[in-house]
Amino acid sequence: MEHTSLLERVLRGIALTLVVVFFMFPIVWIFMMSFQTNEMILRIPPQLVFEPTLANYTALITGKLQTAAGTLDIAFMRNLWNSIFLSVTSVAVALLLGVPAAYAFARHKFRGSEDIAFTLLSFRFAPALLVLLPLTLYFQKLGLANTYFGLIWVYQLICLPLILWIVRGYFEDIPADIEYAYRIAGHSWFATFRKIALPLAGPGIAAAGLLAFIFAWNNFVFALVLASADKQPVTVGALAFITSSGIQYGQISAAIVLSITPTLALALYAQRYLVEGLSLGAVKG
């Protein structure tokens, strides 16, 4: 590193800055827009210096949206709660079902195990819109349409394959000898799963859970079709900002900032596990 010349360092700095600006610009811009009124946002040319306002956030939190056409009710906080509830519960259910299943697929090769695992993965191949029409009809027949239960069930299509396939890989990376050693020491297979496999795959499970959470959180189309207003997550709820009197850019930006905050916070918190999970140095050797 000492051999890098000044020019090299400057060029590297510029390159890094370009990359960061390129990727961060939309987020920074949205963050700035969330503190501006619609008039300020739509001004041409756009201005970097402005008088910040909290009006957008106030509108979201109080649920009263002031537009040129009058006051609109916005269920944003309700949507945010729905998002949190749906995502957390879906991931929890998917972990509960997926982690033991992943262990079974990783450790016990039985007839057709590969086929079953692949079928589960193939849920991710099918275009959601193709699945949705029959699903909606069935859900209406079964009385599952517009229920949290039904939504969480459908969200398993997103979360379960993801968790299953990622966690399976982590279980497969644990040397079988380590588990054998615990069995030979006199412990049952379940104790081995709990005390050896789970802790060692822990970082991987955390990473898979986080990824599944992000996917569930960002889901739009399932909730759009299967949920009505009071069960909708933020992704669908944001449609309410396209009003008859125009698109409410300020509120949309504020809504985005509020809705990415939980995932961002979670990602930052779990970063440690993600890095650890991806390197998995602890198990080898």
Add this chain to the structure above:
Amino acid sequence: MASVELKNIVKRYKSQTVLDDLSLTVADGETLVLFGPSGAGKTVLLRLVAGVIDPDEGRILIGGEDMTDVDAEFRGVGMAFQNFALFPHMSAFENIATPLEAKRSSHGAIKGGVDSVAKLLKIGHVLSHKPRALSNGQKQRTALARALVGSPPVLLLDDPLRNVDAKLRFEMRLELPRLLADRGATVIYVTQDYKEAMALGDRIAVMSQGVIRQLGTPEQIYREPANIEIARLFGDPTINLLDVKPQRDARGIYVGLSNVQVHLAGAPEAAIGRDCVIGLRPETLHFVAESEPGAIPVTVEAETPLNEKIVTLVRTVRGREILVSRPSGTPGQSGGKAHLAVNAKSALLFDHASGERIGSKNIVSLRNGEAA
């Protein structure tokens, strides 16, 4: 206390047969060494006894009880793995304690048990460390301690010295026999190192390709190897192998080595007139004066001192290379012309085509319907 008995074990992976109708009995308190090249099926055999894999055919008896369908945790065996297989998220103490925890021992009993075995293996000072903070030698001792701590009647040691450095391996080779004898356990020990096999085994089972080729005491394996392959695997420097055709004259059976008739007292009649390979251990060859009867003329090519012994490479008149080993400090030849005498009693005759030793009585062939 427990003997281990394997009856007609067959283990296949896909179409490959790893163990082929193998039977073996290890007496109570005996140390049996499984020796053979990698891929011989040694580790598979050990795992079958441990119960972590199941045989396709055959029965496994431990202490006279059929354990074939019994889960690993109920078999009462201790095992040390070649790659140590320590639990990376637990300290050395917790690692060693796992067999005692499984027995629901009291807190004090666990502490006492771990401490005493750790003291025995000299790892008392690193008990609080995680495996990643341990040296290879310490890992190996931790793994061994974990296998020993529960005082299992059957101990399975899978090449535990493979991944440790030469110095420690030498130390452990001296320590282990005493350690194992003190435990009084039945031990099955897997190794690829013939010195380890000779040092540790009450008996050695030489395996290759899923079959036990020879079963005997270290002495028997060394003095009376069942075939050329086994003769070559045991001994350092390697046994000298020369093509010969034994003949008979008035004085008995002889072979021609460099135009000299060397009489082999006690050589089997069956060898006469057959294409054979004679096996001469380097330490059974001696430099002698030219006048000695049966002395073979050779040219000394190179001499290599190896601490306790000196190995000399010589070339016969016909250009064949022979290794001669002698203890350090004894007179020898370091160059030029020399003469060798063969110790006729220790010469081994193998059939050229099959590689089997001619006249061997103790060949153990456990393969049904096929002569070894």
